[in-house]
Amino acid sequence: MVTLELAGAVKRYGARTALAGVSLRLAPGEALGLLGPNGAGKTTALRLLLGFTRANAGGVSLFGRDPRDPASRRGVGYLPERLVLPERASVRGFLQLQAALAGIEESARASEVEAALATVGLAERARERIGGLSKGLRQRLGFANALLGRPALLILDEPTSGLDPLGVRDARAWLQAARERGAALLVSSHTLSEVERTCDRIAILDEGRLATSGALAELVGPGESLEDVFVRAVRG
C-alpha cells in the first residue's frame, strides 16, 4: 500500500494557487525530501496530507484513506515548522497527553513516553516545565512527540530548525533508526545538506508545481551538488 499520495492535487487560497496539480507518492520505508523556495507550496502539501485543509481538485490519500478521516493519521508522527508547545505543561505531561491522542494503549503509554524521552535525551528533564526549555530542547521534545508510538510515517517540516550541530547529528540518527524499522519519511526543508543525508528521493516544488522529482542518485550528476539540481529546477 502507498503510504501517502498526492494525485494532481490543486489548492487555491482565493485567487492565489498554492498547488497546481502536484503528484507525489511515498511507499513504506522510503524517505522523500520536499524542497522548494519560500512559497513554493511545500507547507500546503503537508497541510493537505494531514487533513488540515481540503484540495480543490485532485486526490490526496494517507495510508489509502482521505486524510480528513482521523483514522488515516493513526500511524503518523508530525513535527511542524512552527512548534507551539504548552508552556506550563511538564515535558512528560505533554508527551503523556500526546500519547493518549495518538491512540497508544493505556498500558503502553508510560513506556512509550519514557522511550521517546530517552531517545531524544530529555529523560533527565522530564519533570521540568516546557516554558523553561531552550529552543533546541523544545525541538528535541518536538521530535520525541513525532517519534511517539513508533509511527509508520514521519512528516517533518524543517526538522533541524533550532538544533545545534550535535542535535542535528542526533536527529539524523533518530531518523535513520526510524527508517531501519520501516518508517517512511517526508521531510520538508531548506537545509539541502540534511535532505541529502536523510532522504533517498527528492521532489522540488516551484510556484505550486512539481519542478522535478526522482531518486537523488539519478538527479545529482557527477560533480554536481543537490544545490545545483535545486537551482536548475527552480531557475531553469
Added chain:
Amino acid sequence: MNAFAWLAREALADALRRRIAAAVVVAALVSVAMLESCTGCTPSITTNGEVHELSELAGPAGLGTFVVIGLWLIALAGVLAADHLRSTLEDGSALLSLARPISRESFALARLAGVLGLAWGAGLVVLGAAAGLLAVRSGLPLLPALLAGLACALGCVAVSALAMTASLALPRAATLLFVLFGVWLTGFANGVGAFGVAGGWLGTLDRVGPPLASSMALALAPWLGPEVGIAGDPVRVFARLAVWAIAAVLALAYAFRRVELRG
C-alpha cells in the same frame, strides 16, 4: 482516560490559566459576599403608610437576583468561548493535536467542555450560594433554583457554542460584542416578554430566540407565589432552550469541520 477526556482536561486547564479566570473567581466571591449580606438584613419598607417586611419581597428579589447572576454566567461562558478555540488555531497549538487520529468534532467539543467546566464551576458556587442563602434565610424552596440552575447550564452551552462558532469567522472583538450584546438583548426581550408587552422583532426574539432569562424565570416562578404568574409554558420554553443548545453544538461541530487550518 480516553483522548476526548485528555483534551477536555487540557482545555479546562487552559481556561483556568487564563487571566479572566482570576477575575471570574473574584467576581464569584464578591457575588457570594453580596448575597450573604443582602439576605442577612431584615429591613421593612413603608409604602403609602403601609409597612412591608423584606421577607415578603424575598421571592421577587430572589428571582431577579438569580436571573441576573444566571445571565452574567451565561455571558461569561460566551466571553470565555470567544477565543478558547480560536486562539489554539491562531498560535498553532491545535495542530499537534489535530495531526493525531482525533476528529475535528472531538477537538472543538473538548475546547467547549473546558469553557463549560469553568463557567459551570463558577455557576455552581454562586447560584448554589444564592439558592442556599435564600432557602435558609427566606424559606424559598430549592427545587425551582435547581431547575433554574439547569436552565442556566443549558444557556451556557448554547451561548458558548455559538460564540465559538462565531469566533471561527469573526474577529475577537466582534465575537465579544456579539456575545455581550446578544445575551443582553435576549435577556431584555425575555424580560419584556414576561410582561406580555414584547412585539415586533423583540417579540420574535423572545418567542423563537434562546430563552436565556425566561427559562430561569419560569423555573423560579413558584418563588412568586400562586397569585403571580409569568407568561409562558415552562416545558416548551425548556425544550426550546435545549433545541438551541443542541443546534449550537452541532453548528460548532459543522463549522470547525470545515475550517481550513494553517500550519
